[in-house]
Amino acid sequence: MPDTLLPMPEDWHRALAVVAHPDDLEWGCAGAIAGWTAAGKEVAYVLVTRGEAGIDGMPPEQAGPLREAEERAAAAQVGVHSVEFLGHRDGVIEYGIALRREIALAIRRHRPELVITQNHHDYWRPGTWNTPDHKAVGRATVDAAADAGNRWIFPPADGEPEPWQGVRWVAIHASQLASHAVDVSGRREQAIASLAAHAAYLRALSDTPPAQRAAELVDDMAATDPAVFGGRPHCAFELITV
Ligand SMILES: [Zn+2]
Numbered sequence: 201m202p203d204t205l206l207p208m209p210e211d212w213h214r215a216l217a218v219v220a221h222p223d224d225l226e227w228g229c230a231g232a233i234a235g236w237t238a239a240g241k242e243v244a245y246v247l248v249t250r251g252e253a254g255i256d257g258m259p260p261e262q263a264g265p266l267r268e269a270e271e272r273a274a275a276a277q278v279g280v281h282s283v284e285f286l287g288h289r290d291g292v293i294e295y296g297i298a299l300r301r302e303i304a305l306a307i308r309r310h311r312p313e314l315v316i317t318q319n320h321h322d323y324w325r326p327g328t329w330n331t332p333d334h335k336a337v338g339r340a341t342v343d344a345a346a347d348a349g350n351r352w353i354f355p356p357a358d359g360e361p362e363p364w365q366g367v368r369w370v371a372i373h374a375s376q377l378a379s380h381a382v383d384v385s386g387r388r389e390q391a392i393a394s395l396a397a398h399a400a401y402l403r404a405l406s407d408t409p410p411a412q413r414a415a416e417l418v419d420d421m422a423a424t425d426p427a428v429f430g431g432r433p434h435c436a437f438e439l440i441t442v
């Protein structure tokens with residue numbers, strides 16, 4: 201990660217975030233999204249799974265609807281009211297042409313200038329292996345940002361949206377190759393409320409009450425290393441120009 205991150209571009213109106221699981225965006229990204237929606241930008245979420253394999257003590261048929269509801273509540277805390285679920289099975293998402301096509305269609309429906317996704321690299325951080333779902337969804341989303349504009353790669357069927365060539369950037373959250381950042385000063389409470397909305401999930405991970413645990417995690421993630429981004433609390437992204 202470079203010593204100084206550049207500010208994220210702000211000259212856009214619509215963003216679409218595509219991630220694998222409920223909680224992936226709230227894990228460090230919610231403050232940035234809160235700032236964007238407060239500035240009048242539109243942000244929509246597409247979740248590839250319902251995260252139904254995420255709670256050890258709860259069977260998937262119970263966890264799926266619960267985690268979907270928690271994600272909708274988490275999104276509402278940061279001004280996001282469009283939340284879609286593609287319904288893939290949690291833990292076994294397959295990277296490939298079918299996933300690229302599904303995400304390209306979502307991009308064509310929402311027509312974003314900025315696409316947000318998650319770390320698709322092999323390592324989450326040095327020494328920590330990333331999950332197969334994160335790798336599949338992050339990589340397919342970066343690919344789909346370009347696929348969305350090409351009518352011959354995925355020709356639109358009757359009733360499907362037309363190709364969209366308006367994606368200008370893909371911002372990859374939680375990447376070790378971060379190049380840009382958003383100042384999240386003043387967004388701490390919203391970021392905590394958004395993560396704390398995953399109450400059942402947080403309770404499954406820790407004995408600390410969800411609101412307290414969410415506050416600890418948000419403060420930990422809004423890194424304030426003085427060498428980076430002027431010491432301001434921030435959310436960092438690897439930015440790819442499309
Ligand atoms: Zn995840």
